[in-house]
Amino acid sequence: MTGDVGARERILRAAAELLAESGGAHVSTRAVCAAAGVGAPTLYHYFGDRDGLFEAVVEHGMAEYLAAKGAAPSTGDPVGDLRRGWDSHVGFGLANPAFYALIYGSTRPGRRPGATAEAYRMLLDLVEAVARAGRLTVPAETAAAMIHAASAGVTLHLIAGGGEQLDLDMAARTREAVLAAVTTTGAGPGEVSSLAAQAIALEAGLGSAEAGRLTAAEAAMLREWLRRLAA
Incomplete structure (x- = not known):
């Protein structure tokens, strides 16, 4: 077995390149080993098996x-940050279709792909910023789940359709429909000051402020009341 410290990186790079060129077709460990210039024992040493390799x-x-x-x-x-985040997500999928399909197109029931956890956390951060601004009409977790599901579905649809212009127009309309369903413009009288928006904004803004002023039970009760008002 090789002791080459660069072998792991070569295997990763070769697998990524073959995946990008595959057009969604199966990429074998034999092909990866050949492209990386290593034997199968080296690949298994670093990654365990094919699933471990592609997870890496x-x-x-x-x-x-x-x-x-x-x-x-x-x-x-x-x-606007949320809108740009959506476009960035879709753009990434279209630029890396086989890679994106590997992440989002082969999800096992009851198991969210580990690689998406940080992406989802970043989305939730963006949504909570909207909530703190008093412009969210549903709880942050609900809004993030809606946006995540819609953007992933749209991106997989675009990949399957080859990114045709008609589909790109549909993607933009879907984005605006989802954002309209979970946010307010803040332009109309009373929109930002609506009871639901205020409750959502207050819950999003609690954070560390509650730690020194409320007990855990009080904080839980306050969140429950706010969620009832938001609903």
């Missing part, structure tokens, strides 16, 4: 994507 490929690729996404400065508008 996903983690590696997602880390690079999330680093770029996290470095983007705010637009100054929390809903």
Whole structure:
């Protein structure tokens, strides 16, 4: 077995390249080994099996994507940041269709892919910023779940359709429909000051402020009341 410290990186790079070129077809460990210039025992030493290898490929690729996404400065508008996040997600899927399908298109029942956990946390951060601004009409967890499900479904649909212009127009309309369902514009009288929006904003803003002023039981009770008002 090779002791080459660069073998793991070569295997990851080869697997990622073959996956990108595969068009969704099966990529074998034999092909990866040949492209990386290693034997099967080396691949199994680092990754255990094919599933372990491609989980590592996903983690590696997602880390690079999330680093770029996290470095983007705010637009100054929390809903605008949410809209840009949607477009970034869809754009990533269209630029890396086989990779995206591996992450989101082969989910096992009851198990969220580990590589998506950080992406979902970043989405929830964006949604909570909208909530703190008093512009969210449903609880943050509900809004994040709706946006996540819709953006993933749209992206997989676009990948299957080859990114045709008609589909791209549909994707933009879907984005706006989802955002309209969970946010307010803040332009109309009383929109931002609605009881539901205020309750959602207050819950999102509790954070560390509750730690020194409320007991755990009091905080839980307050959250329950706020969620009832939001509903």
